[in-house]
Amino acid sequence: MIINNIKVRNFRCIHNAELEFNKNLNIVVGNNGQGKTSLLESIYLLAFTKSHKTNFEREVIMTGCDFTKVNAAVDFSETKKDYSIVLTKKTKKTKINDIEQKKLSEYIGKINVIMFSPEDLRIIKGDPNIKRKFIDLELGQTSPIYIFNLLMYKKILKQRNELLKKIQKNEIDDYILLDVITEQLSQYASKIVAEREIFIETVNSIINSIHRSLTKDLEKIRIEYKKTYKDDLFEELKNKYKYDILVGSTSMGPHRDDLVIYLNDEDISIYGSQGQQRTAVLSIKLSLIEFVKSKINEYPVLLLDDVFSELDSTRLESLIEYIKRNIQTFITTTDISFINDELREKANFYYVEKGNIR
Numbered sequence: 001m002i003i004n005n006i007k008v009r010n011f012r013c014i015h016n017a018e019l020e021f022n023k024n025l026n027i028v029v030g031n032n033g034q035g036k037t038s039l040l041e042s043i044y045l046l047a048f049t050k051s052h053k054t055n056f057e058r059e060v061i062m063t064g065c066d067f068t069k070v071n072a073a074v075d076f077s078e079t080k081k082d083y084s085i086v087l088t089k090k091t092k093k094t095k096i097n098d099i100e101q102k103k104l105s106e107y108i109g110k111i112n113v114i115m116f117s118p119e120d121l122r123i124i125k126g127d128p129n130i131k132r133k134f135i136d137l138e139l140g141q142t143s144p145i146y147i148f149n150l151l152m153y154k155k156i157l158k159q160r161n162e163l164l165k166k167i168q169k170n171e172i173d174d175y176i177l178l179d180v181i182t183e184q185l186s187q188y189a190s191k192i193v194a195e196r197e198i199f200i201e202t203v204n205s206i207i208n209s210i211h212r213s214l215t216k217d218l219e220k221i222r223i224e225y226k227k228t229y230k231d232d233l234f235e236e237l238k239n240k241y242k243y244d245i246l247v248g249s250t251s252m253g254p255h256r257d258d259l260v261i262y263l264n265d266e267d268i269s270i271y272g273s274q275g276q277q278r279t280a281v282l283s284i285k286l287s288l289i290e291f292v293k294s295k296i297n298e299y300p301v302l303l304l305d306d307v308f309s310e311l312d313s314t315r316l317e318s319l320i321e322y323i324k325r326n327i328q329t330f331i332t333t334t335d336i337s338f339i340n341d342e343l344r345e346k347a348n349f350y351y352v353e354k355g356n357i358r
């Protein structure tokens with residue numbers, strides 16, 4: 001898919017920008033703090049209705065303004081569509097072709113975006129919670145049913161935890177209800193975990209050839225999904241009722257599962273250098289491009305924030321080799337000296353200064 005043009009209003013330091021994009025490469029240039037990341041973040045918001053930097057979307061509304069609006073025309077292989085999002089401090093409204101989309105779960109994933117940003121190191125070093133969010137986001141963008149199952153799971157999990165607390169305080173003594181809820185929870189859990197495992201398997205089947213071409217050596221990378229239970233969540237939770245009641249929460253399930261990334265069979269979060277970790281994240285992100293393509297038969301848009309300040313020249317060359325493929329790519333950088341003539345010819349350049357983009 002290709003984002004043809006965009007309009008950004010009151011988004012962080014960008015007051016008003018109207019841009020036409022190149023279908024291959026778009027290079028966003030400027031000093032620090034001028035609004036390069038903000039432009040990418042506005043595309044991310046349009047795709048996911050969320051920010052990749054903050055859990056509080058309203059922070060992206062320009063200080064002193066009541067709303068922010070982003071809209072864009074997107075070309076798919078068969079159709080074209082207009083997308084828009086308007087955020088106020090309290091509301092979020094999305095439209096496709098001027099028709100309001102009441103359910104966010106039906107809007108998210110229509111524009112597919114893979115973003116690589118400095119924050120992404122958290123996929124490797126962060127809490128399990130952050131790793132799960134990563135899976136949920138990337139998987140959710142190609143699978144509405146996954147988003148639905150996840151919403152149901154969270155709802156039932158909340159009910160279960162409330163019930164556990166009530167039993168703990170002797171307000172209720174209803175073990176039959178606890179059985180029922182645990183059974184329901186386990187059913188959604190198995191759907192979620194099955195889809196997560198297929199997702200990780202697919203990424204594993206792609207990632208090594210990408211990683212090798214990025215590193216030009218034979219590091220072997222592998223992602224492992226770590227479940228908090230063995231096979232039968234229902235049976236295993238039943239055996240832990242006493243404990244769960246004592247702590248007032250559900251001790252196992254996809255809301256507790258984790259992700260470990262291995263480089264040559266060693267946990268990269270412990271043994272990997274900063275450079276190896278960054279490259280691993282980049283390999284994961286590039287693999288996701290192929291994952292999205294395999295699911296929806298369209299290439300997603302690639303957003304690369306500040307990659308060039310982070311990679312050495314070999315990795316840089318390989319990355320540039322990779323993005324020569326026909327995947328619409330946005331790159332931010334403070335320094336354009338790394339860009340060779342061949343890429344320059346393909347690219348549009350955008351110069352950003354104090355939120356003004358030309």
Ligand SMILES: Nc1ncnc2c1ncn2[C@@H]1O[C@H](COP(=O)(O)OP(=O)(O)O)[C@@H](O)[C@H]1O
Pocket residue numbers: 011012013030031032033034035036037038039059060061062063332352
């Ligand atoms: N809600 C906001 N309203 C106005 N300005 C903001 C808001 N949030 C961030 N900024 C400003 O916008 C700029 C953000 O720049 P950023 O896109 O991160 O720059 P770059 O990526 O070019 O270094 C910073 O100068 C920051 O102070």
Ligand SMILES: [Mg+2]
Pocket residue numbers: 033036037038305306332
């Ligand atoms: Mg930036």
